[in-house]
Amino acid sequence: MINEKLRRFLVTPSQTDNKKILYLTGLAGSGKTTIAQSLEGRLGATLIREFLDPIPDSVMDTRVDSNYTLKVAAQQWVLGQYRQKNEIVSDMEGNIIVDRTWIDALVYSQIYGDDVLKSISTEAGNYDWHLGIYVILFADEAIIKQRLQHKFRLTESDWNNSWGLYIKDLRQSVIELATSSNLLALDTSSLSIEEVSDIIEHKFNEHFKK
8 A cells, every 4th residue: 555655755854853743543533633632732743633624525425436637636636735734834933743644545545446555655756745653543433433423424325335345444544554554553432531642642742762
């Protein structure tokens, strides 16, 4: 999933860099944004939110059975958001938390097929991403269902007809990426926000020797 051009961005960042970046990536409904907000205070960090602009319906509604053009366009929009966040980080110093980055674009692109993944990974690999520590979050399907139904007010019909299979595919994609990339991956299903935050805070401080 991660080509050689992109692997260079997974190199461990310098401990003396003037910007110390934590990237939180992974499955929707895994608690990622809530954990990011928790860590913002713990680390005295600046949080760059998930998306800078409202998500277009065309992106939200894209699924595996959408046509190639729609799938590529959806992930290009997402990648554009991540590039904007990368530019914002360029002018920053200190501790920074970035909610979602290029890894998430690959996770979604993979479930859309090899042709979409190749297009998006090539585009992502041609960009200069800031080095940082990556943490991938996921959870059990039942937990994800409960959280997303609450967040988006999804009915059982919504879940069965659109979201359920979509999330199942995404969860598998996240796990495959975590396994192949050797990045820290946390299953948040049975952990509290505080417990997950403790683990990530320890990893962050251990690396940067705070």
